[in-house]
Amino acid sequence: MRAMLIVLGKECIESLRDRRVLLNVLVLGPLLTPMLLLLLMHLIVGREIEKAERPLPVIVVGAQNAPNLVETLRQSGMDPRPAIDDPEAAVRAQRADLVLRIPQRFGEDWRAGRPAQVELIFDSSRQELRGEVQRLQSMIEAYAARTGSLRLLARGLAPSLVNPIVVADRDQATPQARGALLLNMLPYFLILTALIGGMWLAIDATAGERERQSLEPLLVNPVERASVLMGKWLATALFSMASLLLGLFAFLAVGRLLPSDDPGLGLSIGPRFVLVALPVMVPLVLLITMAQVWVASFAKSFREAQTYLGLAQLVPLIPSILLMAVPLRPQLWMSAIPLFSQQITILHLLRGEVVSPLAIAIGAAVSLVAAAGIFWLTLRLYRSERVAISS
Amino acid sequence: MIEVEDLWKRFGTKQAVAGVSFAAQDGQITGLLGPNGAGKTTTLRMLYTLMQPDRGSVRVDGIDAAARPMDVRRRLGALPDARGLYKRLSVRENVEYFARLHGMDRAQATARCTALLQELQMMELADRRTEGFSQGERVKTAIARALVHDPRNVVLDEPANGLDVMATRSLRETLRKLRAQGRCVLMSTHIMQEVVALCDRIVIIAHGRVVADGTPDALREQAQQSNLEEAFMRIIGAAELEGGT
Numbered sequence: 065m066r067a068m069l070i071v072l073g074k075e076c077i078e079s080l081r082d083r084r085v086l087l088n089v090l091v092l093g094p095l096l097t098p099m100l101l102l103l104l105m106h107l108i109v110g111r112e113i114e115k116a117e118r119p120l121p122v123i124v125v126g127a128q129n130a131p132n133l134v135e136t137l138r139q140s141g142m143d144p145r146p147a148i149d150d151p152e153a154a155v156r157a158q159r160a161d162l163v164l165r166i167p168q169r170f171g172e173d174w175r176a177g178r179p180a181q182v183e184l185i186f187d188s189s190r191q192e193l194r195g196e197v198q199r200l201q202s203m204i205e206a207y208a209a210r211t212g213s214l215r216l217l218a219r220g221l222a223p224s225l226v227n228p229i230v231v232a233d234r235d236q237a238t239p240q241a242r243g244a245l246l247l248n249m250l251p252y253f254l255i256l257t258a259l260i261g262g263m264w265l266a267i268d269a270t271a272g273e274r275e276r277q278s279l280e281p282l283l284v285n286p287v288e289r290a291s292v293l294m295g296k297w298l299a300t301a302l303f304s305m306a307s308l309l310l311g312l313f314a315f316l317a318v319g320r321l322l323p324s325d326d327p328g329l330g331l332s333i334g335p336r337f338v339l340v341a342l343p344v345m346v347p348l349v350l351l352i353t354m355a356q357v358w359v360a361s362f363a364k365s366f367r368e369a370q371t372y373l374g375l376a377q378l379v380p381l382i383p384s385i386l387l388m389a390v391p392l393r394p395q396l397w398m399s400a401i402p403l404f405s406q407q408i409t410i411l412h413l414l415r416g417e418v419v420s421p422l423a424i425a426i427g428a429a430v431s432l433v434a435a436a437g438i439f440w441l442t443l444r445l446y447r448s449e450r451v452a453i454s455s
Numbered sequence: 456m457i458e459v460e461d462l463w464k465r466f467g468t469k470q471a472v473a474g475v476s477f478a479a480q481d482g483q484i485t486g487l488l489g490p491n492g493a494g495k496t497t498t499l500r501m502l503y504t505l506m507q508p509d510r511g512s513v514r515v516d517g518i519d520a521a522a523r524p525m526d527v528r529r530r531l532g533a534l535p536d537a538r539g540l541y542k543r544l545s546v547r548e549n550v551e552y553f554a555r556l557h558g559m560d561r562a563q564a565t566a567r568c569t570a571l572l573q574e575l576q577m578m579e580l581a582d583r584r585t586e587g588f589s590q591g592e593r594v595k596t597a598i599a600r601a602l603v604h605d606p607r608n609v610v611l612d613e614p615a616n617g618l619d620v621m622a623t624r625s626l627r628e629t630l631r632k633l634r635a636q637g638r639c640v641l642m643s644t645h646i647m648q649e650v651v652a653l654c655d656r657i658v659i660i661a662h663g664r665v666v667a668d669g670t671p672d673a674l675r676e677q678a679q680q681s682n683l684e685e686a687f688m689r690i691i692g693a694a695e696l697e698g699g700t
Binding site: 066067070071074077078081082273276277278279280281282283284285286287449452453 | 531543544552553555
C-alpha cells in the first residue's frame with residue numbers, strides 16, 4: 065500500500081513535468097471533443113433549418129398544363145425549373161433530383177372534377193432527398209385538400225364529411241430525444257477524452273520505463289510487483305479522470321452556449337448530467353486505463369505501444385455505431401457489457417430521461433470485475449522474468 | 456557476503472549459466488571476469504533476485520534468495536546492466552524515490568540522500584534533472600541510487616561500461632571506498648584492466664561455467680604467466696577448447 069502510493073506519487077510528479085502529457089490531459093482530451101461536438105451540432109442544426117426554409121428546386125415537366133398548380137406551389141416555396149427530356153433516365157442517372165410531371169389531360173380532368181394525376185419522379189434510395197420529396201408531396205396534398213374543400217362547399221356540403229377519421233400526430237419523442245439522435249456519438253467522445261487522458265501515462269509508465277531501461281533497477285527494490293503495477297495504474301486512472309472531469313466541465317460550458325430554441329436540441333447538459341455521469345464513468349475509467357496499461361505492457365517500445373493504443377481508441381466506437389445503426393431498446397442485460405452500458409446511461413442522461421440505478425450498478429460492477437481481471441493478467445506479465453529485461 | 460552455489464539457467468535452447476559457484480567476501484572487491492555472453496549478467500540477475508535459477512542457490516549474508524527475496528534485496532545494492540534514470544526527475548528525486556521504496560520516510564530519505572550525495576561528491580548535480588546527463592553522471596547517479604539503503608553488499612554489472620578516463624577513476628575511488636567500509640563488492644567486467652586495478656579476487660567465467668577462481672597472483676601462477684592478461688587469455692582459451700563446440 066505504502067509502496068503503491070510512492071509509485072503513484074512519482075508517476076504523477078514525472079507526468080506533470082511532461083509537456084506531452086499535459087497537452088493531452090489538459091487541452092487535447094477535454095477541449096477538443098466539446099469543440100468538435102459544438103461544430104458538428106451547429107453544422108447539422110444549421111443545415112436542417114436551411115433545408116426547411118430554402119426554396120425547393122423541382123424540375124417541372126408540362127408546367128403549361130396546370131399553371132395555377134405551379135403558381136400555388138411556387139408560392140409555398142417550390143422553385144420551378146425548366147423541363148428536361150426523359151426525366152426517368154435523368155433521375156436514375158442522378159442528373160436530376162426531383163421531377164414533377166403534369167400530363168396533358170390534367171386540365172381536362174381537373175375541370176371535369178375527376179382526380180387529376182401528377183407524377184413525382186424521384187429515387188427513394190437517395191436518403192438525403194427524402195425530406196425534399198416529403199415537402200413537395202405535402203405541398204401538393206395541401207393544395208388538393210384546399211381545392212377539394214372548396215368544391216364541397218360550392219355544392220353545399222361540409223368538407224369534414226370526407227374526413228371520417230383525422231389522425232393527429234402526437235410524437236412522444238421529447239425534444240431532448242430528437243436532439244440526442246444527433247448525439248449518439250457524444251458518449252464516445254467522453255470515453256475518448258478519458259482514453260486520451262490516460263494514454264501517455266500508461267505508455268510512459270510501462271513501455272517507456274522499459275525502453276529507458278529503468279524498469280530493471282525499479283524491480284530490484286524490495287517492493288511487491290503488485291504495488292508497482294497498482295501505482296502505475298492508479299496514476300494513469302487519475303490523469304484520465306482529470307481529463308474527463310475537465311471534459312465534462314467543458315461540456316457544461318458548451319451546453320450553456322447552445323441556443324436553447326434550436327429545434328430538438330433541448331439537451332440536458334446541466335449539473336445533473338455531470339453529477340450522474342461522473343460516478344457512471346469512474347468504474348469505466350478504471351477499466352479502460354487498466355486495459356491501456358495492459359496493452360502498453362506488451363509493447364517493447366514507446367512507439368509500438370502508441371500504435372496499439374491508437375488502434376484501441378477505436379474500440380469504444382463499436383457500441384456507438386451499433387447504437388446509431390440499430391436503434392436498440394435498452395434492456396437490463398446490456399448493462400452487463402462494459403462500454404455499452406455506460407454509453408447507454410450517458411445517452412439516457414443526455415435525453416433527460418430517468419436512469420436506472422440498478423443498470424448503473426451492474427455496469428459499474430462488471431467494469432470493476434473486468435478491471436480486476438486485466439490487472440491480474442498484467443501482474444502475471446509483470447511477474448514474468450522477461451518483463452524487466454529491456455534488451 | 457555473497458555465496459553462489461551451482462547456479463543453472465537456461466533460455467530456450469541456450470544454457471546461459473551452467474553450474475556457477477563462487478563466494479564474494481566482505482571487505483573485498485570480487486571481479487566476475489569473462490568475455491561477452493559468458494553468463495555474467497544472467498548470474499548477477501539471479502543474484503539480485505530478478506531471475507530465478509533453474510537450479511542452485513544464492514545466499515546473501517546467509518539469507519537464501521529463493522526463500523526470502525525481499526530480505527536479500529534489502530541487503531543488496533544493485534547496479535544492473537540497465538541503468539536508466541527518470542529524466543524528468545532531478546538526481547535527488549531519483550535517489551529519494553528508491554530510498555522511499557526501501558521503506559524510508561520522507562525526512563529519512565532526504566537526509567540519507569544528502570549524506571550520500573556529499574559522500575559521492577555529487578552535490579553540485581543534486582538538483583539538476585538527469586535529462587542530458589553524460590554517461591559518467593548517469594552511472595554516478597545510478598550508483599547513488601543503488602547505495603541509498605546503505606547495503607552491506609554491492610553488485611555492479613559492468614560499471615565501467617562507456618565511461619571516460621576521468622569517470623572511470625572516480626568510479627574506482629568509489630569502489631575502493633566501499634571496500635574500505637567493509638562491504639562486499641562484486642562487479643562483473645570484460646575489461647582486464649578493471650580487475651587488475653581493483654579486484655582482490657577474480658572469478659573467471661566462460662560458457663556459463665567458472666573456469667578459474669582466485670587472487671590475481673594465484674591466477675598468474677595457475678596459467679604460468681607473469682602477465683594477468685596473458686593468464687586470462689590462456690584460461691579462457693582452455694575453456695573454449697573444453698566447453699566450446
